[in-house]
Amino acid sequence: MEPEIKTEDDMHVDASEFQPVEESLSAMQLEQPQGTGLDERDMPVHELMGVFYQRIFPYKTYYHWLNYDTVPTKSFTNREFSFNLPNDVYVRYQSFNSHEELKAELLKELPSKIDIGAVYTIKPKEKKTTRPGAFVPVEKELVFDIDMTDYDEIRKCCSGGNVCIKCWQFMTVAIKILDRALRDDFGFKYLLWVYSGRRGVHCWICDERARKLSNEARSAIIAYLSVIKGGAQQAKKVFLPKALHPSLQRSADILRSYFPQIVLKDQDLLNDDEGWKKILQCIPDEETRKTLSDAWNADPSRTSTDKWTDLVSELDSAIGTLKKNPKRADALKNVELEIMFQYTYPRLDENVSTHINHLLKRRVCVPIDPEKCENFDPHEVPTVADLLCELNKYSGNVPVKEEGERKLHDYEKTSLKPYIKYFENFVQGIFREVRNKKRAASINDMEF
């Protein structure tokens, strides 16, 4: 019998499949309270989440993403979800057969936080009834986490969980560098950058090859990408090889374009002696350190940019005068760049469990386009309460619908629209590749 060749159309998933489900509201119907002076921000958290899970959460897109195929797969059904429930209850090993099941559960439990875990050999909800050893993780996206709290020693504007547009630039440069490295050095294509809703970004690497990596391979990738080493006690944390390999060279080019603005202007890190002492500790030559320190103490009002110029020219002249001592000269050759790396290169961790939404008083998790991440401002990302305000404002201002006009999805009435569109496009990209692979496989089958 002739093998059946599926055409693109057979496997095509209708674009409307990607639209979030929208259903009529029941008890959760949001009415602007009349004359009470209350608004969405005063609603109890569980009610806010109820409306969010009922009207806005893009179930189908999440389902398509985590399923990685046009037909249902274990990638979704055997995937672990974990929920934070009220009263600090954390529930692991939840799993669902469909996006409808996921929706029903979210509406029932109203978790304040959802974590996406690994795909297991067996459905996580059946874990208890399987024999020990049969339940093992088989795959998981490679996920990186960049957390602003790891930048506290190099930012002056904020600390801890706080983020402003100045220190957010560290995230911008981290995305630029890692996105290029993951694509150019590892050949990964499906990188989903996500604002975590509070103080950092996650990168989900969704390529099949990445999902199937062993733990050792994951650690090796992290090690390859880690340039900053050592804890708070270690003053100099970057030691570059004498000749930069192409990946470091490319990162250096990106850093050079961000360092003057972020470190010298926005953070103004050479402004006071506390800041410049730290930077001077990165220079492994006492004479150079002393010359600069004396000059800046004599005229501390010079700007950070001026002081940086002093530092670079002092390094140059030290290298020149150390010609007879090539070892000491060599030690100084990369120092300018090493300081730039130490103050702008991404500080990253592999994240084992990664939340997709943490709704309690936070902003919503949204994707970030790495090509446009310099325009991303975390303060423009809505909170759940903002979204409900927007929905209410919209419904109080509905234009008369023309005949044949498509009914808008609720998310399209909110500022979440561009983010969900971006997410849908990302998932469509994965699906295009799945379809192409299937087509190639069926043509291959036919040749035998």
Ligand SMILES: [Zn+2]
């Ligand atoms: Zn800040």
